[in-house]
Amino acid sequence: MAALFGTRRPSGTSLLGLFFVLLLIIWLIVNLVKTPNDFFTVLLIGITTGSVYALIALGYTLVYGILQLINFAHGDVFALSGLFSSTIILSVLGLDENTSALGIIGGLALALVIIVAFGAVVNTTIEFVAYRRLRQAPRLAVLITAVGMSFIVQNVSLAVFDVNFRSLPPLIPESNVFKIGSVTYQWNQLFAVLATIPVLLLLSWLVRSTKQGKGMRAVSQEPDAAAIMGVNVNRTISFTFALAGALAGVGGLLYLIEFNIRYDTGFELGLIAFTAAVLGGIGNLSGAVLGALIIGLIQAFNEGLSWAAPGSDWTRSIVFGLLIGILVFRPEGLLGERTPEGA
Amino acid sequence: MKERLRQLSRLELLDPLFGGWRRLPHGLRSAVPAVVVIALAIAYPYYVSSLPTDVPVILAFPDVGASVTIVVFVIMAVGLNIVVGYAGLLDLGYVAFYAIGAYTAGWLASGQFEQVRFHFGSVGISSDQSGIHISVWLVLLCAALLTAVGGILIGLPTLRLRGDYLAIVTLGFGEIIPQFVRNADSIKGFDLTHGTFGISPIDSPGFGERLNRSLGLPVNYQSSFDRERLFFWTALGLLLLAVFVSFRLRDSRLGRAWIAIREDETAAGAMGIPLMRTKTWAYAIGAFFGGMAGAYIASFNSGAFPSQFQFNISVFLLCMVILGGMGSLWGVVIGGTILAWLNVEGLANIGSWVNAHTPLNVEVAKYQFGIYGIIIVLMMLFRPVGLIPERRRKRELEEGTPHGALDDPLYDHRTANEREETR
Numbered sequence: 001m002a003a004l005f006g007t008r009r010p011s012g013t014s015l016l017g018l019f020f021v022l023l024l025i026i027w028l029i030v031n032l033v034k035t036p037n038d039f040f041t042v043l044l045i046g047i048t049t050g051s052v053y054a055l056i057a058l059g060y061t062l063v064y065g066i067l068q069l070i071n072f073a074h075g076d077v078f079a080l081s082g083l084f085s086s087t088i089i090l091s092v093l094g095l096d097e098n099t100s101a102l103g104i105i106g107g108l109a110l111a112l113v114i115i116v117a118f119g120a121v122v123n124t125t126i127e128f129v130a131y132r133r134l135r136q137a138p139r140l141a142v143l144i145t146a147v148g149m150s151f152i153v154q155n156v157s158l159a160v161f162d163v164n165f166r167s168l169p170p171l172i173p174e175s176n177v178f179k180i181g182s183v184t185y186q187w188n189q190l191f192a193v194l195a196t197i198p199v200l201l202l203l204s205w206l207v208r209s210t211k212q213g214k215g216m217r218a219v220s221q222e223p224d225a226a227a228i229m230g231v232n233v234n235r236t237i238s239f240t241f242a243l244a245g246a247l248a249g250v251g252g253l254l255y256l257i258e259f260n261i262r263y264d265t266g267f268e269l270g271l272i273a274f275t276a277a278v279l280g281g282i283g284n285l286s287g288a289v290l291g292a293l294i295i296g297l298i299q300a301f302n303e304g305l306s307w308a309a310p311g312s313d314w315t316r317s318i319v320f321g322l323l324i325g326i327l328v329f330r331p332e333g334l335l336g337e338r339t340p341e342g343a
Numbered sequence: 344m345k346e347r348l349r350q351l352s353r354l355e356l357l358d359p360l361f362g363g364w365r366r367l368p369h370g371l372r373s374a375v376p377a378v379v380v381i382a383l384a385i386a387y388p389y390y391v392s393s394l395p396t397d398v399p400v401i402l403a404f405p406d407v408g409a410s411v412t413i414v415v416f417v418i419m420a421v422g423l424n425i426v427v428g429y430a431g432l433l434d435l436g437y438v439a440f441y442a443i444g445a446y447t448a449g450w451l452a453s454g455q456f457e458q459v460r461f462h463f464g465s466v467g468i469s470s471d472q473s474g475i476h477i478s479v480w481l482v483l484l485c486a487a488l489l490t491a492v493g494g495i496l497i498g499l500p501t502l503r504l505r506g507d508y509l510a511i512v513t514l515g516f517g518e519i520i521p522q523f524v525r526n527a528d529s530i531k532g533f534d535l536t537h538g539t540f541g542i543s544p545i546d547s548p549g550f551g552e553r554l555n556r557s558l559g560l561p562v563n564y565q566s567s568f569d570r571e572r573l574f575f576w577t578a579l580g581l582l583l584l585a586v587f588v589s590f591r592l593r594d595s596r597l598g599r600a601w602i603a604i605r606e607d608e609t610a611a612g613a614m615g616i617p618l619m620r621t622k623t624w625a626y627a628i629g630a631f632f633g634g635m636a637g638a639y640i641a642s643f644n645s646g647a648f649p650s651q652f653q654f655n656i657s658v659f660l661l662c663m664v665i666l667g668g669m670g671s672l673w674g675v676v677i678g679g680t681i682l683a684w685l686n687v688e689g690l691a692n693i694g695s696w697v698n699a700h701t702p703l704n705v706e707v708a709k710y711q712f713g714i715y716g717i718i719i720v721l722m723m724l725f726r727p728v729g730l731i732p733e734r735r736r737k738r739e740l741e742e743g744t745p746h747g748a749l750d751d752p753l754y755d756h757r758t759a760n761e762r763e764e765t766r
Contacts, residue, residue, distance in 0.1 A: 070507050133724055140433055141723050143507055144665065147435065147658055148719030155713025267654075271518070274511065313526045320515035327512055328500040 017329035031305045040183040042304035043297065048189045048258065050296020051196035055251035056273035057280070057288040058203065059123075059244035065283035066220045066240045068139065072146040073126055075270015076153035077245055081119045082252030082261040083157055085111055086166040089256075097169045104171050108253075115249040123245025124238050126153070132234065150267065157263035167260035192254045199250055204285060206243070216240055220283070268316065272299075275323040281333025290334060295319060384579055388572040402692040405684055407571040413683040414578040415640045420663040420679035421585045421672070422632030427661065428670035428736075429598060430625035431605030432502070433510040436517025438656040439497070440490050440630045444637025445647035446524055447486035449542030451477045452642065455534075466549035467563035479548035483581075483638050490634020491627040498626035502619055514654070521652040536649070543646030548577065565645070574643050581639060582676075585632045589672050592628065601625055602670075602735070655712050659686060662715045665722050668729020670736045678730055682718075686711065 032039045056078050063071045088111045089095050095107045130149050134142045172188035179185075207213040215236045218226035227233050255261060255269075276295040280287025299319065303312040310318065326333065388407045396403040405413060419441060426434045449455055452465065454474030462470055464478030477485070501512040528538030536542065549563035564573045592598045600621045603611040612618050641647040659682070667678025685693075694707030707714075722729065728737045 068507070070511060130720055130724070137723075137727065139507065140431065141727050143433060143510060144661065145720050145723040147661070148716040148723065151658065151712045151716025152720065155710050155716065158713070159710065271514070275515075278508075278511070314522070317519045317522045317526075320519050323515050324500070324512050327504055327508055331504060331508065 014329060017325070020325065027308060028301065031301070031307050031309075034307050035305070037182045038305060040180075042300045044183070044185050044189065045304065046297035046300030047293065048192050048296070049300060050293035051193045052251055052255050052258065053269075053273050053276050053296050054196060054289040054292035055199065055247045055254065056269065057276040057292045058200075058285060059247045059251075060270075060274050060277040061280075061282055061285060061288040062216075062240050062244045062247075064277070066216060066237055067131070067142075069131065069142050069146060070274065071244070072143075072270070073149035073153050074123075074244065074248060075266040075268075075273065076150050076157065077119060077122050077126070077266070078248040078252050078255075078270065079261055079263060079266025080122060080153055080157045080252075081115050081245075081249040082256045082265070083161040083166055083263070084118055085115045085249075085253045086168065086256055086261070087161075088114055089168060089171075095171060097171060099171075108171065112250065112253060115253050116246040117249075119245035119247070119249025119252070120242035121245070122153075123241045123248065127238060127241040132237075150270075154263055154267060157266075161263060163263065165260040165262045166256070168256055172257060188257060192258055195250065195254055199247070200289060203243070203247070207285065212236070212239055272319050275319055275326075278323060278333055279326050281335040284333065284335045287333055287335035295322075298322065381579075381583070385576065388575060400693060400696050401689060402696055405688055407575050409684075409687045411571065411574045411578050411643055412640065412687050413680060414575065414582050415636045415643070416660070416663070416683035416686070417676055417679040418578070418582050418585050418636040418639075419633050419660055420667075420675050420683075421582070421589055422629045422636065423660050424629075424664050424670065424672065424675045425589060425592070425601075425632070426625050426629035427664050428668075428675065428733075429593060429605065430601040430622060432622060432625060433507070434513045434626075434629070435510050435654075435657050435661070436497075436513035436515070436520075437629075437633055437660050438652050438654065439513075439517045439520040440494060440633030441637040441656065442520050442524060442647075442649075442652040443490045443493050443630075444486040444634030444639075445641035445651070446536060446542065447489050447634065448479070448482050448545055448638035448641040449536075449647040451475050451482045451485055452479055452546040453542050453544060455537065455542050464551070465546055466551050467565055468546060476546055479546055479638075479642050482546075482642075483548075483635050486638030487631045487635035490637070491631040493634070494626040494630025495623055497630075498623045499619075502622045502626065514657070517654055517657050521649055524647075524652070525649040539649055541646055541648030541650075542641075543648070545641050545645050545647065547642050547645065578639065578643075581635060585635075586672060586676065588628075588632075593672070597621065597624055605670075658712070658719075659715055662719050665719055666730060668732045668736065671729060671731050671733035674729045674731035674733070682715075685714075690714070 028039075056075065059074050059078075060071065063069060063074065089107065093107045093111060095104055099107065126149055130145050131142060134145060170188065172191050174186050174188055177185045177187055177190050207216060215226065215231045216239070218229065218231050219233055219236045223233050226236075252261070272295060273292065276291035277288045278291070279294060280289065280291030282288075299315055302309050302315055302318055387410065391404060391406060391410075394404045398404075419437065422440075423434060423437050426432050426437075452475070454472060454476075456475055457473045459475060460471075460473045461475045461477075462468065463476070464481065465476035466478070468476045497513070497516050501509055504512065524536040525539055527535040547563060547565035549565070549567075550558075550560035552562060554560045555562045561567050561569070561573055564570055564577075567573055593602075600611065600616045603614070603616055604618060604621060608618065637647075663679035663682045664675055665678075666682055667674030667676065681689075690707045690711050694705065697707065698704050
């Protein structure tokens with residue numbers, strides 16, 4: 001806890017913040033003691049949801065890191081990708097639960113490649129059409145444009161995919177990975193986690209070790225100096241948007257495997273993911289993942305635990321309450337850096 | 344050459360026509376359009392029925408009932424303009440104020456709280472009905488004040504944040520409050536908001552028997568034959584109040600402090616403007632009008648329902664302010680009227696006209712928020728100052744401001760040489 005608040009002398013607000021964290025921990029412990037089975041089941045659900053959130057949150061954090069822009073349209077790109085991947089998987093590739101295991105794996109891998117390209121293209125187009133012209137404009141103008149783009153993308157989803165929820169047949173078997181007591185973990189849940197980890201490793205390698213990643217870090221620190229040193233600023237920003245869009249695409253596909261998606265799913269999920277990015281410290285890649293896992297766990301605990309849990313009616317209020325709480329008590333987030341260097 | 348042409352057209356050609364007009368004092372000249380617009384608006388219920396109903400594209404002008412909703416939304420846009428336009432604080436959760444106002448009206452002027460029976464100046468309610476029934480005029484004031492307090496409570500922890508964080512926190516509040524009213528139907532068994540059903544019916548305004556006899560004022564709007572006209576005129580009165588307060592505030596010490604903060608927060612702070620207090624005032628006054636409008640429309644609709652308070656409304660109100668021109672009061676009123684009309688019935692009319700006269704078949708109303716999104720993006724890309732820009736704001740957006748906290752450019756990607764040239 002001392003690490004959380006640094007070596008500063010604890011002020012009134014940070015003590016109040018600590019008090020809330022303490023209450024949360026007590027609540028978790030009571031639940032663990034009362035219903036241990038539920039607790040662990042819910043914990044696993046939370047990790048699964050959290051890892052999908054992480055993919056979306058990373059997109060927010062990447063774009064914020066380089067443009068200091070909250071890209072409201074990001075969540076809607078995620079939903080659009082998810083809807084598009086349902087068309088790819090069901091209509092184009094024609095997968096269903098009777099397809100052979102090899103067919104499913106191959107088909108999903110192909111769908112993943114297509115959807116990554118799709119998300120990247122959509123996000124880069126948004127940046128090109130809407131944000132690029134506003135590089136010199138006041139930040140408020142870009143932020144408002146992002147809100148407008150969010151509505152436009154959402155309505156594109158509505159126009160193409162209509163108002164119905166889309167979901168997949170159980171392609172990944174729902175058999176158990178393991179079963180301890182009554183705590184079970186199914187393959188389709190594990191799939192999301194298994195797919196997220198390599199993506200994260202790839203991303204952190206990309207930002208840390210490639211020339212393009214170095215360019216991204218340079219632009220986010222000091223664009224003028226980066227331009228003088230020969231970094232193509234506009235191309236770097238496009239690349240960042242492509243990367244964020246690709247992550248949204250992966251997130252959309254994984255979310256679709258687990259849950260169902262509609263044209264407006266992305267907006268709220270996007271806000272939750274953004275909260276995760278802020279919780280971890282926006283601009284910080286590992287922070288986004290940490291924040292997303294915490295948010296996923298909080299959501300799962302709230303909806304799945306029985307003792308004094310407010311229930312799913314209040315999830316949104318709790319997540320946004322948390323967002324406000326972080327911004328009041330620790331605006332720089334848990335890992336507290338503003339650039340992707342900390343990755 | 345161009346300049347010369349303009350002078351010609353301005354001075355010599357039109358002189359016989361406008362010579363007398365130009366000799367009028369400035370104050371009078373600028374007041375005339377306002378008076379004409381106000382007179383046209385007040386007389387609207389009398390001539391609306393004689394307006395054509397087969398106008399191309401827009402089909403018909405809104406009837407009086409629809410106009411009430413339009414005017415109330417314009418009041419909210421004027422309130423939001425104080426926060427966004429004057430003080431430059433992006434508020435994406437204005438719908439929260441609307442909700443607080445509407446529910447305050449629900450609590451103070453309906454049978455929601457069956458446990459008590461409290462009547463104070465209400466009209467058209469028999470004295471044995473349970474619940475709190477306070478005169479709607481007082482309720483409007485209470486709702487506005489309570490919402491202003493809500494604005495301060497939201498503002499205090501968040502206003503020290505930077506602009507984009509502020510936007511996201513207000514958005515958070517805008518999401519929490521509707522969910523709260525939707526779920527708060529049994530807080531420890533206590534029914535605060537009646538859940539998804541909302542609070543209905545809500546009392547309507549009126550002046551009671553005594554004032555009716557002495558001054559001829561209507562007893563009760565709800566039971567009057569002129570119900571919609573009365574609501575319309577009262578809404579216009581509230582709008583005029585909001586516009587008047589905005590005008591006077593803009594030129595006051597507080598208003599100038601807001602504009603200073605909008606232009607350059609650091610410099611404003613250095614010049615001794617108390618940043619927190621000034622920004623909180625912007626929030627409180629913006630919220631005041633949001634709450635008043637919310638309570639009024641709850642009374643007009645005779646109900647407050649959680650489905651009215653979506654995030655979309657916040658964006659819609661923001662769109663009204665942007666279309667007209669942030670900070671430009673005339674722009675907000677006119678842009679707001681156009682958009683509110685589109686929202687109430689304009690889009691549906693235009694859609695049916697398009698479908699009837701072209702081979703297209705689109706459900707325009709289904710994509711209304713996509714259309715607002717397009718308006719927002721196009722305005723920001725091509726005319727960020729709005730349709731009727733405020734002179735000062737236009738200069739700011741064209742020339743840029745140095746190092747404002749919110750108005751700071753994302754960054755300048757020109758080379759140092761290029762920047763030196765433009766200086």
